[in-house]
Amino acid sequence: MTFETAITPERIAEMERLVRPHVRHTPVLPVDRAEFGLAPGPLDLKLELLQHSGSFKVRGAFANLLTRPLPATGVAAASGGNHGAAVAYAAMRLGVPATIFVPNVTSPAKAERIRGYGAELVVGGERYADALAASRHFVEERGALAVHAFDQPETLLGQGGLGREIEADLPGIDSLLVAVGGGGLIGGIAAWFRGRVKVVAVEPEGSPTLWRAFEAGHPVDAEAEGIAADSLAPRRVGELMFPIAQAFVERPVLVSDDDIRAAQRALWDRLRLVAEPGGAAAFAALLSGKYVPGRTERVAVLLCGANTDAVRFG
Incomplete structure (x- = not known):
């Protein structure tokens, strides 16, 4: 089954309607790029x-738990x-047992969330690939x-619903910056937009999974290092998302760990938003100048995760 038949806008819309009662419609924050020391211009932050x-x-x-036999x-x-x-939370809400496997690199904040939702947590191995095995x-x-x-497929369809939500919130955007790990998020979003919006992939230099796949013409193993290794370093992108990326995603922009740290600090200092490294990676491409939008380009950035204990209150 190809993505043309499996991950279609029609199936994404159907899944989004099914999942909608269980998720938040997250807000959009419009700002001016000049607020971050960039050339003036419109910027919309989707606060996922x-x-x-x-x-x-x-x-x-x-999407998985509501459509597959449990x-x-x-x-x-x-x-x-x-x-x-996320799986632990969904399982808790639906009254289903969950067992979650994570590598040693997983942050304490994320491990605590998993346990807090009542799942059994198994920690072992150095990277995501070990947990997967x-x-x-x-x-x-x-x-x-x-x-x-x-x-x-269900994962991609579920994440694609975020693309549908973004289009409803921001019908006039020209481009959307999205961080990439395994590619389920950007694959689902790109399958929804299908070229109507320029979807720009952003990856850490230490884990360029989609970059390597584009170079090779198919998913291949890549480095799995860096500050965002617990969310953006799965070794290789998914087989299902790659043809979608080839058709509808711009070649990845690579950002450094320092770029990501600067993005996290800027989001906190200017907007009081707490983003984990992977959640700030897409914004890092804009802030660092690795991605430079046109003067009148209406660009949106997806801030996709906040599971960090980097900000402490004492």
Whole structure:
């Protein structure tokens, strides 16, 4: 089954209507780029970091749990943290057991969220790929439903609903900057817009998964390092999203760890928004000048995650 038949705008809209009662319609914050020391021009920030469980991932989680048969043994997921928190949250809301596998690199804030939603948390391995292998073994042994973080049709359809929401909120935008890890988010969004809006991929220099895939012409292993490794370093992008990216996504913009830290600080200093590294990566492309919009270009940035304990209140 190709993305033309599996991940269509019609199926995305149908899934979005199903998931809508379970997720927040997150707000948009319009600002001027000059507020951040950039050339003046319109900028819209989609605040998906205010979503249930602290990231966009809950859309794909509910898409899976609401449309696939749920065994008595519950659901299982491998995650750098955000997908695990989303699946744990959805499972809690629907009264389903959940077992979440995360690598050692997962931040304490994300681990605490997962446990707080009542899921069983299993920590082990150095990177997402290790957690994925452990989760697959668990699924084979226990018969739980595997909920993949990005390479699952339901996941892409669920994340695509965010594209539909963005278009409803911001019908006049020219471009949208989106961070990339495994590609479920940008794949779903790009499948919704299908070229009507320029969708710009942003990746950390330490984990250029989509960049490497574009170079090779197919998904391949990439580095999995950097400050955003717990959310944007899955080794390789999904097989399902890659043809969508080839058709509808701009070649990735790469940002450094310092760029991401500066974006986090700017969002906090100017707007009092707390974004995790992966959640600030797309904004880092704009703030650093790695992506320069046209003078009249109406650009939007998706702030996609806030699961960090970087800001402490004492």
